Amino acid sequence: MSDSIDRENYSDDYILDILKNNRIVAMVGASPNWVRPSYFAMKYLQSKGYRVIPVNPAAAGEEILGEKAYASLSDIPVKIDIVDIFRKSDAVPPIVDEAIAIGAKVVWMQLGVRHEGAAAKAEAAGLRVVMNRCMKIEFGRLSGELSWSGINAGVISSRRRKLIA
Amino acid sequence: MSKKNDAFGFETRAIHAGASPDPVTGARSTPIYQTTSYVFDDVDHAASLFNLQTFGYIYSRITNPTVAVLEERVANLEGGRGAVACASGHAAQLLAFFSLMEPGAEFVSSRNLYGGSITQFQHTFAKFDWHVHFVDPQEPENFRKALTPKCKAIFAEMLTNPTGIVIDLEAIASIAHEAGIPFIVDNTCASPYLCRPLEWGADIVVHSMTKFLSGHGTSMGGIVVESGKFDWGQNDKFPSMTQPDPAYHGLTFYETFGDFGYTMKTRAVALRDLGPSLAPLNAFLILTGIETLPLRMERHVANAGRVAEFLAGHPAVAWVAYAGLRSSPYHELARKYLPRGCGAVFTFGVKGGYEAGIKVVESVEVFSHLANVGDTRSLILHPASTTHRQLSDEQRVAAGAGPDVIRLSIGLETADDLIRDLDQALAAATRKSREAAE
Numbered sequence: 366m367s368d369s370i371d372r373e374n375y376s377d378d379y380i381l382d383i384l385k386n387n388r389i390v391a392m393v394g395a396s397p398n399w400v401r402p403s404y405f406a407m408k409y410l411q412s413k414g415y416r417v418i419p420v421n422p423a424a425a426g427e428e429i430l431g432e433k434a435y436a437s438l439s440d441i442p443v444k445i446d447i448v449d450i451f452r453k454s455d456a457v458p459p460i461v462d463e464a465i466a467i468g469a470k471v472v473w474m475q476l477g478v479r480h481e482g483a484a485a486k487a488e489a490a491g492l493r494v495v496m497n498r499c500m501k502i503e504f505g506r507l508s509g510e511l512s513w514s515g516i517n518a519g520v521i522s523s524r525r526r527k528l529i530a
Numbered sequence: 531m532s533k534k535n536d537a538f539g540f541e542t543r544a545i546h547a548g549a550s551p552d553p554v555t556g557a558r559s560t561p562i563y564q565t566t567s568y569v570f571d572d573v574d575h576a577a578s579l580f581n582l583q584t585f586g587y588i589y590s591r592i593t594n595p596t597v598a599v600l601e602e603r604v605a606n607l608e609g610g611r612g613a614v615a616c617a618s619g620h621a622a623q624l625l626a627f628f629s630l631m632e633p634g635a636e637f638v639s640s641r642n643l644y645g646g647s648i649t650q651f652q653h654t655f656a657k658f659d660w661h662v663h664f665v666d667p668q669e670p671e672n673f674r675k676a677l678t679p680k681c682k683a684i685f686a687e688m689l690t691n692p693t694g695i696v697i698d699l700e701a702i703a704s705i706a707h708e709a710g711i712p713f714i715v716d717n718t719c720a721s722p723y724l725c726r727p728l729e730w731g732a733d734i735v736v737h738s739m740t741k742f743l744s745g746h747g748t749s750m751g752g753i754v755v756e757s758g759k760f761d762w763g764q765n766d767k768f769p770s771m772t773q774p775d776p777a778y779h780g781l782t783f784y785e786t787f788g789d790f791g792y793t794m795k796t797r798a799v800a801l802r803d804l805g806p807s808l809a810p811l812n813a814f815l816i817l818t819g820i821e822t823l824p825l826r827m828e829r830h831v832a833n834a835g836r837v838a839e840f841l842a843g844h845p846a847v848a849w850v851a852y853a854g855l856r857s858s859p860y861h862e863l864a865r866k867y868l869p870r871g872c873g874a875v876f877t878f879g880v881k882g883g884y885e886a887g888i889k890v891v892e893s894v895e896v897f898s899h900l901a902n903v904g905d906t907r908s909l910i911l912h913p914a915s916t917t918h919r920q921l922s923d924e925q926r927v928a929a930g931a932g933p934d935v936i937r938l939s940i941g942l943e944t945a946d947d948l949i950r951d952l953d954q955a956l957a958a959a960t961r962k963s964r965e966a967a968e
Contacts, residue, residue: 400779402786405583412575412584476788499788510585512548513593514797515601516612516790521538521546526553 373479373497377520380503383471383493387446388415390500391438391469393460394451395419397429402475403451404430406501413504418443438463447471449500450478458483465490475499540607540723541824548602549817562814563595582781582798592802596810600817604743604753607722607820608735611758612793614801615751615813619718619738620650621806622752626714626736628800629770629792630682633659638676640667640686641928642693645918647716648929651685666928670701674709682767683711683734688727689719689853689868691903692913692937693930694876696853696860699867703731710765718742719873719903723827730867733760734792741904742873745819745826749812754796758789771795777803826906826942831871833908833948834940840949841878846886846956848934852876874940875903877913877930880959884933887912889959891936896943896951903939908948911937 390410395417396403407417407430418441419429425436435441438448438460448464450457450473457480464472465487472487474480474496484494495503505511506518509526538546549560568587570576578584587593597615605613616622627637639651641664651662665672667686677684684706686697699715706713712733717725721742727735737743739751762771762784771791774780777799784791801807831854838852853860854872864872880886890910891899897910901917911917918931926932940948 399581400774400781405581405786408578408583409585412578502788505585509550509553512602513585513587513595513598514612514790515593515598515605515614515793517547517602517605517610519606520550521543522550523546525551525556 375495375498377507379493380495380498381507383447383473383495384500384504384507387471389443389445390415390417390447390449391420391441391445392417392449392451393420393438395421395424395429395434396451397421397424397427397434402499406449406451406475406499409501410504417449418445438467438469441467445469447473447500449473449475451475452478454478454480458486461487465492471495473498473500476502543606544603544723544823545821547606548599560596560599560814560817562810563590564810565594566590581779582786582794590810591805591807592797594807594810594813596817597808597813600739600751600808600813600820601753603817603820604722604737604739605755607726607823608717608755609722609726609728609757610735610755612790613753613755614793614796615739615753615808616801617752617806617808618750619644619716619736619740619752620646621804622736622738622754623647623650623716624804624806625752625796625800626734626754627655627660627683628804629796630712630768631658631660632682632769634661634680635659635682636661636663636678636680637683637685638663638665638673638681639684640690640697641665642667642690642695642930643687643716644691644718645913645921645929645931647687648925649920667697667702668695670698670705673702674705677705677709681709681711683714684709685714685716687716687719688725689873689875690930691719691875692877692911692917692935694719694851694853694858694860694872695930696863696867696872698863699725699727699730699732703733706733707731710767712760719875720868721823721827721873721904723824724831724868724870724873728755728757728759733757739816740902742827742830743820743823743904744816745823745904745906746815747902747905747907748819749815751808751812751816752806754793756790756792756796760792762791770799775799827871827873829942830874830940833942833945834872834874834876834938836945837938837940837948837952838876838878841952844953844956846881846960848879848881850876850878851930875937876940877935877937879932879934880936880956882934882959884914886959887934887936888915890952890955893955893958894951895954896947897938897955903937905939906942908941908943908951909939913937 913931
């Protein structure tokens with residue numbers, strides 16, 4: 366995508382296109398602790414048909430939600446579509462460098478995670494970027510599921526809502 | 531359509547927000563999901579739901595599809611991130627505070643509130659060891675002066691009931707934010723059509739939806755709306771948001787749900803454990819009411835203006851407190867915060883005091899003598915003998931419910947009929963007080 370994105374004010378179409386056309390996610394910072402946000406997101410995305418591969422040096426070799434965890438992105442033996450980052454913002458640049466190196470198509474930074482410089486670098490390398498959003502929440506928002514919890518999805522439509530398939 | 535939500539007008543959102551056609555049946559109107567519970571796909575799905583790891587329905591005490599449409603609708607109209615609906619406006623206040631307060635905690639509130647709220651805050655909340663400091667809201671600095679380190683919020687009504695005071699939202703919001711606490715606004719009397727407090731810095735809005743949102747006097751309901759902009763992690767005042775919750779297997783709500791963490795907390799703990807859920811049928815009726823909110827509010831305001839002008843010129847009337855009148859001390863604030871009008875609930879003083887006030891409410895034929903506001907029907911009440919009866923004389927006067935005060939909620943009838951009705955009631959009251967004087 367060559368046209369520059371209004372960062373953090375992504376159109377619904379932009380997010381939807383990413384969610385629809387990418388199914389293999391490497392989750393950097395995935396936690397084996399079942400009350401952590403990354404665990405929530407991983408479990409939810411799995412239930413929606415995504416394959417989520419955990420990246421966490423402390424848990425490398427262990428299984429999280431049935432998937433083997435790796436120490437780094439470059440250790441993963443399968444091709445990754447989305448690199449989903451559950452780390453502090455200042456930890457983002459080397460992860461983005463690795464995402465570019467392994468040929469990922471999208472860098473997704475979770476709620477509260479932002480790095481303009483790394484985002485620009487990823488975009489320059491042809492990746493698409495989402496910052497400060499949660500993949501689970503965006504999936505829920507655009508499929509109508511988030512509205513089940515009384516959250517303002519900001520969607521006005523006279524058409525039946527369809528789950529993202 | 532990829533148009534962003536906020537690009538749609540208020541009227542469009544009042545009808546459509548939250549209410550896409552039913553995904554399975556295509557039903558265009560929001561169905562009434564009159565069910566207590568929802569099947570799980572399997573044990574793992576059930577576990578994910580109970581753990582809040584996936585979105586979905588478990589039990590209608592916590593979430594219900596009809597109620598959820600209403601929650602999203604009101605959140606959208608207020609410009610909020612999310613909302614939790616509940617059984618009444620009083621329940622909304624309880625839920626709103628429950629996610630903020632701990633035993634021993636305090637808050638500062640405007641003293642000009644619906645009488646039932648004063649009682650709830652002062653006496654019933656005290657049983658949770660929550661303590662309120664009441665202040666005169668007309669001077670924003672009063673809120674600052676009353677703050678203590680234990681205060682967790684500032685609370686006020688926009689367009690106070692019954693006195694019709696217009697508060698300086700922006701100024702009070704700044705005071706709350708300087709103290710690192712949220713500003714909660716009861717927006718019942720204005721409705722989001724006339725004022726959206728979140729746009730002026732408020733962090734949480736509560737409503738009694740029983741009033742203008744429902745609009746037809748059919749259904750009780752309350753709602754808590756979160757802006758999504760308050761930083762709960764800026765200090766250690768809100769452990770309920772920022773610390774692992776023992777009532778939820780150690781989940782940390784703010785971290786997990788971000789800008790709708792307060793909504794999730796309020797639903798998953800306060801609504802779940804206190805239990806004041808909204809009936810799906812009531813949610814449906816309130817939703818139907820909201821579809822015409824813009825039209826109704828315009829007419830409420832127009833009728834209220836006509837009646838207020840009439841009363842202001844009536845010889846039996848001592849004063850009229852309607853912010854829509856040019857003579858009102860709140861006229862300037864109203865121009866800023868309520869450019870589309872000052873609502874339809876206001877008070878006036880009848881010459882002859884308590885006895886004359888009672889005679890007026892007992893003489894009307896079109897106005898209904900009852901304790902509610904925001905109905906299609908015009909309503910009349912003598913607060914001193916009803917809603918504010920449980921307060922002390924001093925509190926009554928402070929709350930704007932002195933002996934001569936009559937509260938009106940102007941409905942959608944023909945304005946001339948309302949004026950004629952009040953005219954004859956005032957004539958009857960004047961006759962009565964003249965007889966008493968003789």
